Amino acid sequence: MGSTAGSTKDESEDACVICLSTITERALTVPCNHGTFDFVCLISWLQGRSACPLCKTEVTAVQYDWQSPTGFKSFPIQRSHPPKHTSSSVPTRPSLFASYGLPRRPRGARRPYSPPVEDLALRRRREVYRRNLYSFHVGSNRFSGYRDITPQMVASSSDLQSKARTWIRRELRVFSFLNTGSTGSTATDLTTTSNAEFLLSYIVSILKMVDVKASNGHAENLLTEFLGREYSRLFLHELSAWLRSPFTKVDEWDRNVQYEQDIE
DSSP states (O other): OOOOTTOOSOGGGOBOTTTOSBOSSEEEEETTOOOOEEHHHHHHHHTTOOBOTTTOOBOOEEEEEEEETTEEEEEEOOOOOOOOOOOOSSOOOOHHHHHTTOOOOOTTOOOOOOOOOOOHHHHHHHHHHHHTOOOOOOOOSTTTOOOOOOHHHHHHOHHHHHHHHHHHHHHGGGSGGGSBOTTSSBOOSHHHHHHHHHHHHHHHHHHHHSOTTOTTOHHHHHHHHHHOHHHHHHHHHHHHHHHHSSOOSHHHHHHHOOOSSOOO
């Protein structure tokens, strides 16, 4: 059995058995308890296979975000047949989310009417994705306050990781499949919250390992099964712009970010 994420062994001595590089953020497979995987690599592996890379045992859950031998997060793997992908002006859930058992409104189900409480910032962000708008690039210099960010900087800076989480947590609310329960109502239960937190942790792990602007599109490929190709490309562009910016509050960035088209 492989070493667990709670091991006291120096993680720098361990290499991920999938990518063969030093483990950046450890993940462990349940029930076989193999832990020689990078979180990003293991989730990428499970997108196409349901078995542990080492022993071929069917994986029922992934444990990640290890803070101590007993302090971690767990995400259940619930396999099912994925729905067919259909294009829509509103971000919809790609097939992998069905494979991982995330909530979905049944066909024909209607939510009870209630007067909507409009979030203007979210409405603006949804328009960005609906129109496929990319924020203008701002050069890195001491006048703009923008700077280039590398995976090594994210991996070594808790401040950058916190900054990334702040923006990602808000941005994921744009995608309705993360925020509706099985009956179509707005979800506040633990399961749906953990789904969003799982994806948030996954994206932060990508930032620690991969240059999101690299020409090979590796980061985009890792996120595509969750958000779709078009949305992943735009999401990563906007996330990079936020991380490079001097702003520390999302509403400050919202007021200053510029697009080719005005967004009301």
